[in-house]
Amino acid sequence: MIPFHERDAVLEFKAAGRTHGTGDRVARALGPIDLRIDESEFVAIMGPSGSGKSTLLNLAGGLDKPTDGSVSLGGRPLDNINAHDLATLRRTYIGFVFQDLNLLPGLTALENVTLPLELSGASSSRCRPEAEVALQGVGMADKAHRFPENLSGGEQQRVAIARAVVGPRQLLLADEPTGALDTVTGERIMRLLRKQCESGRTVVLVTHDSSHAAWADRVVFLRDGRIVDETRSPGTVVT
């Protein structure tokens, strides 16, 4: 759970940007932006469609590479990392939660949560207790053996969060995780994300819903690929 070097940001964009196309037909999707996110922070990214939210999240998760500047995870720049190390880093350092299609339908809740640990090469005797703890952390221990089709939308998202944080992972990237959920269930998901920060993880949430973004310590506003504003919860320490 500790970043590679104590003082390194969990996630850092340094003059990082992403363009598409070449020559006269260059379209800028993001940046260049500077953004540092530390341990235990909960940061929400807001902005209209096309403002660069998804590009930012893809760069943060190592799913895409910046065309200028650099993106670092735990002090390690992603631009000069080889494919194997990047895959390992993504599997051990980052968890993803999306709006839907989070769980594999043929596996139970517990098996879904165990899967990333097994892919990391952990023994199954070690995986299972860890997965059970993660499910307990999201209040789903009693439904561990159910298949996704027998869980409500909110329950599936709770399992998805357990899967995203199981093991030593430090950074949770969430893209509209409350999309189709009702208000009370959505609020429960936000409480769970906050709980992750309280236990030392870092959460980056992309959302268009200001009432969900308001659960974050910091809200970063994007417009046309640039950071145009940032707000903080009262009492949040400025670093």
Next chain:
Amino acid sequence: MSIRNSLLAILSEEPTHGYGLKNRFENSTAGTWPLNVGQVYSTLQRLERDGLVEPLSPGRGSEDKDRQSWRLTDPGRGALARWFAEPILDDPPQRDELTLKVLLAVAAEHVDVLDILQAQRATTMERLQQYTQRKRIADPDDELSWVLLLDAFILRAKAEIQWLDLCEERLRHHNTRPS
């Protein structure tokens, strides 16, 4: 009107004196709308004039025997029942400074409306973060009124931000259409 009806609602639970009404009102709204005790007494006088409340004889119906307590009359009960039964109709909607400001900014020259929208969005977002922080530590079982009140503030702030977003989208569309 809302204070008048609120006092009737509190008195329908049990007879209370003016200071008790002030406290009950503030407790049920978690201190969000402080009430001047003078306002309570002047409202009680008007309610008495209209026959909706009446003074109790001294020493009855109150834990504090030196204070004058009040109770609902039958017409007071009727007025309260009508208030609860009738939906509140905000027509025409109350004048709202933000809406006016944006409309006038759109019409004015040399004003960057997008900047105005973003400044307001950030300010409202900070308020939303404050409400949400309070909700985080509130217990919906023990503090139901407080949580409901926060929900109301949160959803209004959210609606305001949504409206600002929509203004921005429409303005961009408007500014890029061929003239």
